[in-house]
Amino acid sequence: MKKVANDCDVLVIGGGIVGLATAYALTRAAPGTRVTVLEKERGPARHQTGRNSGVIHSGIYYRPGSLKARYAVRGAAEMIKFCAEYGIPHEVTGKLIVATERAELPRLHALVQRGRENGIPVRELGPAQITEYEPEVRGLAAIHVGTTGICDYGAVARHLAEASGAEIRYGAAGHVTRVDRRADLGVAVRTADGAIVRGKVLVNCAGLHCDTVARLTGDDPGMRIVPFRGEYFELARPELVRGLVYPVPDPAFPFLGVHLTRGIDGGVHVGPNAVPALAREGYAWSVVHPRELAGTLGWPGSWRIARRHWRYGAGELRRSASKTAFTEAVRRLLPGIGPDDLVPAPAGVRAQAVLRDGTLVDDFLIREGARTVHVLNAPSPAATASLPIGREVARRALGALGVSGDMPARRG
Template identity: 50%
Template sequence: MAESAGAAESAAGTATVGIVGAGILGLAVARRIIETRPDVKVTVLEKEDRVAAHQTGHNSGVAHAGLYYAPGSLKATLCRRGAGLLREYCADRELPYEECGKVVVARNTREIAALQEIERRATANGVPGLRRLSGSGLREIEPHAAGVAALHSPTTAIVDFTAVARAFADDVRKGGGEIRLGFEVVRLRPAGPAGDRVRVISRTGELVVDRLVVCAGLQSDRVARLAGDSPAPAIIPFRGEYLRLVPSRTDLVRGLIYPVPDPRYPFLGVHFTRRVDGGVDVGPNAVLALAREGYRRRDVRPADVWETLRWPGFRRLARAHWRTGARELYGSAVRRAFVAEARAFVPELTVDDVVPAPAGVRAQAVDADGSLVDDFRIGRRGPVTTIRNAPSPAATSSLAIAEHIVDQL
C-alpha cells in the first residue's frame, strides 16, 4: 500500500523528498526545499521524540565567523555564507544572536606562527573586523586573560541552536511539511517500477520517496551504508566534557577565549564559551565515547564499542595519537588537571570556580587510513544524498549547507 500510494502521488506530479534526521541540518534542508519548491512533499524522519535531540541540542552555541578553515573549502565557503543567513534569521524571528566576539590566544612566542596562519586564513575567508592584539591589547578585551598575542574576531557570536532548530521545525510544518517523530530508519530498499525511488522502513512504518537526504549526525555512516554507500568514513564518537563557571565567577570571561588549535586535530582544545543565558562553559576535552550517544561516562553500548574497535581507521588513529588520548582521559578523570589546562588562559581560575556541565558528543568521521575528516563530506548514491561528515561549524552553516544540498537535488 505504501509504495502504490507513493507511485500515485508521483504520477499525479507531486515529487516527494524524505529527510533522515531532525537536527538543525536536516530541518534546514527540509525548510529550504519547501521554500524553493512548494510543490514538493517533504517528510522529516526522526528516531527520537523531539527535534534537536543530539548534536544540535548539545551544542556549545557558538556561531563561528570562519577563522580556521582552509580558504576555498566547503567549511570556509558555507560558514561565511551561513553565518550571515543565521544572523538575519535570528533577527527576523527575534531569537538571541549576540556578537560577543572571540579572542584566539597565543600563550607563548612558539604559537605566534600558528596564530599568523589563522589570521591569513580568516582574511582570505573574508572574516570582518579582524584585529591582531598584543598581550596588553588582549587584556583590554578580556581583562582576566593571559597571552603574548591574540587575534580578535568581533563578529563571532553566541546563539541558542536548539531554539533555532525548533523555529526551523515550525517553518517546515507551516509550509506543509511533515515531521515524523519516533521513526527510526532500519532499512532502505529500492522502490518504484524502475527502482529509482527509495522505500524507507522503520519498526513503526514505512515511506516511499523520490529522493532521500541523510542528515543523521552520529548515525550518518550507518544510514549511508543502508543505502549501499561505502563504509568510509566511519563515525567515531568523541565525548566533549565541560565545566561551568559558578555564577559568582562569570565575570572572569566577557566573550569567547580560544587557544591556538593544534593543526593535527579538528578539535579546538579547551576554551571559554559564554552562553546566551549568561553562563560560561569551560571545555571541552575529547575522550572516546563508549556509545554513539554516550553523553555520560556510564553510557556504554557494547555494540558501539565493538564497531569502533573493528574500524581500521580507529586503530591507526589510536596508535598514532595514544599519548594525546591518555592526556585527555587524565583530564577527564582529574578535574584539577582539566582546570590547570584552562588556567593557562585565565590564571585566576581555581577548582572551586567550576561545576560539572552537560557534555556533548562529536560525530567525528575517520577514514580507513586513520585520518580525521575535517571538511564537510557530502555524497550521492542514486536517489540518496548522504551528509557523511558535518562537524562544527555545521550548525552555523546550516542554512548555507541546505542551499548547497538542495541545489544538487
C-alpha cells in the same frame, strides 16, 4: 509490514539542524515539494545541534576554499539574519584567540593571514589590549575576530521545522529500521512502529548514525563515524569572562582545545575536553553500547588514529579523569580560577567521520547514490553553516528528482 504511509517527494532522515535546514531549503526552492522528516527522538535537535556551546563561528580556522570556510563565512551572516527575523536570541560578540606561549605566536600570525584570505576582519592585540577585552585573561598576544557570535541552535532548529512546512515524524514513527531502494520506484523506509514511508529521493542527515543509514540504503560510505565526547564544565563565577576566549589551535591535533564561551543565557561554558565515546550517544563513561563499540574498534581507521594521536589522547583522558588536570588547562587562559570554579555541565558527542587509513575527514562530506544524498561529515561548524549546507543538499536532492529549484541565499 503493517501499514503504508502517504508518499512524499523527499524523505529526510534526521531532525537535527542540517536535516531541518535541508527541508527548509527544499520547500523554499521548489514550492509544492512534499517533504517528510524522520527523527527518532521526541523532538528536534536532541544531539549535536542541541548539545553544543551555541557559537556562530566566523570561519577563521578553515582552509581557504574548503566547504567549511565558504559555508561558515556565508552561514554566519545568514544565521544572524535568520535569528533576527524569527526573534531568536543571538548576539554578535566577537572572540579572542590567545597565545599563551611563544611557540604559539607563529601559528597565531598564520591565523591572521588565513582570516584575511577568508574575508574575515581580524585585529591583532598585545597583552595590554587583551585585558581591555577580557580583564582576567592573560596571554602574550591575541587576535580579535569580530564576526563571531552566539545563539540558541535548538530554537533555530525548531523555527526551521515550522518554517519549512515539512511533515515531521518523531519517536518510533521517525526511527528508521530498514531501507529498500529501487532505482525506478524510489525509496521505502520502515520505521520502528511498523509503518512504511515512501519517497522518491532519500536524504541522509542522520548525524551520529549517518554511516549506518548509508549502509541501509546499500551505499558504501567509505568511512565510519567514530564518536568523540566533548566534556564541559560551567564557570561558577561567570563574571570572570565577558565573551568568547579560545586557545591557538595546534594543526597537528584534530580538536581546538579547551576554550571559554559565554552563552546566550549568560552562563560560561568551559571545554570541551575530547575523549572517545563508548557509544554513538555516549554522553558519559557509563554509557556503553557493545555493538557500536565493537563497530568502532573493528574499523581500521580507529586504531590508526590511536597510534597517530596517542600523546594528545592521553592528555585528554587525563583531563577527563582529573578535575585538577582540567583546571590546569583552563588556567593557561584564565589564571585566576580553581577547581571549585568548575561545575559539571552536560556533554556533547561529535560525529567524526574517519576513513579506513585513519584520516579524520576535515571538511564537510556530502556524497550521492541512486536516489540518495548522504551528509557523512558535518561536525562543527555545521550549525553555523546549516543554511548554506541545507541549500547544497536540497540542490542535489532536487537534481535527483529532476526538478530545478531556485536556491536563493538569505538576504534578511
